[in-house]
Amino acid sequence: MALDTLKDVVRKIARSSSIDKHLVDEVVKDIQRALIRADVNVRQVKEITDAIKKRALSDEPLKSLNPREHIIKIVYEELLKGVGDGLEIPLEKARIMLVGLQGSGKTTTTAKLAKYFKDRGMKTAVIAADTWRPAAYDQLKQLAESIGVGFYGEKGEKDAVKIVKRGLEELKDYDMIIIDTAGRHALEDELIKEMVEIEKVAKPDYKFLVLDAAIGQLASKQAQAFHDAIGIDGIVITKFDGTAKGGGALSAARQIQIPIAFIGSGERVDDLDRFDPAGFISRLLGMGDIKALLEKIERITQEEELDPEKFLKGEFTLKDVYKQIEAMNKMGPIRKVFEMLPLGMSMKVDDDALEMTQEKMKRFRVIMDSMTEEELLNPKIIDGSRIRRIAIGSGTSPQEVKELLKYYNTMKSLMKRMKKGRLPIKGLKMGF
Ligand code: GDP
Structure with a gap:
């Protein structure tokens, strides 16, 4: 079913003046399809839709929301439960460690984050500890130079833990240090072991899991494994500029109940944004008007x-x-x-x-x-x-x-x- 059809159903609700079970069932069925198409984890789709069904009929609708708006509000809240509040990172001395599978966009995101903090006045540096992918060293070095942030790496050194140890020593005058680590094609014991060791040495304040927006149904399981190994603090979803709706990455965040912190939406170092819940869900559902609805809800709840x-x-x-x-x-x-x-x-x-x-x-x-x-x-x-x-x-x-x-x-x-x-x-x- 096309997402357009979802819009049609939702439009239908808009025209009806009250919410009944039949209407809710109808719209929930279509939301279910839209979520699965967007790669949201199947088990979670069931949880989310069950909650929507329950709440749509039992929640007192906010005054001046029509049935359509009432249901969209619930869908939005259910989808973002536990992950939508963003992650506030104070501009203070800190270390961030990035983990994720190879190709997810870790190295690029390391540079993007470095630029983000440098632009906010922090003395920032990066450490190239991805020894698995040899090109990562040159890639990060070049990016660091172009942004004008500090860089530490050891070409040819295979031991990532040693690099991190020496890097931190070398860069101790910096406020913000971002560490790029190795990925693999799939989660394997070696990768987990190395991550855990780097984590022990680096003692990062934040550990970000980098996920490609196109990651599918496996995302939740992967996120859980990363989380179990080192404890994730935030999710970065990359390649949001592509066609993927990011449902798999959202599921991963929901699985471990960790906020989505940043969204990468391009290959350039500037293409990084703080997570925008309304924009994200609008795109996931193929509906452009969620932002307007949230603004409206805010307005009417705040004011008379x-x-x-x-x-x-x-x-x-x-x-x-x-x-x-x-x-x-x-x-x-x-x-x-x-x-x-x-x-x-x-x-x-x-x-x-x-x-x-x-x-x-x-x-x-x-x-x-x-x-x-x-x-x-x-x-x-x-x-x-x-x-x-x-x-x-x-x-x-x-x-x-x-x-x-x-x-x-x-x-x-x-x-x-x-x-x-x-x-x-x-x-x-x-x-x-
Ligand atoms: P790593 O193996 O996890 O370090 O991945 P890289 O940082 O090398 O990224 C893999 C590829 O994805 C590179 O070609 C990047 O330019 C590209 N990439 C990373 N982030 C984004 C993004 O937000 N949008 C797009 N379009 N490409 C990205």
């Missing part, structure tokens, strides 16, 4: 929400209009708020009365700023002379003040109808 149920509790006043306008600034037009109403229900709302441009919103706020507390709480008292006073005070016209009052009355009657249960609220649908 437009909550019709809250408005329904008490008398609807101009103060509530004020709050609505504030909320609309954050969430989009009020028209969208009314899209939450079941389809086909005739709204009989004057179109113009609900049309709210940014400009009008600003004018309304200015007008309300010129009203007294009493007027805001009890707009009924606003007669002709008060309208004139408010217009003068706010630098607007009586016509505009009347327009605001008309808007208020329209909203008020809508709220009343909702309160009577004639316009049930099924959850807000915002323009997302």
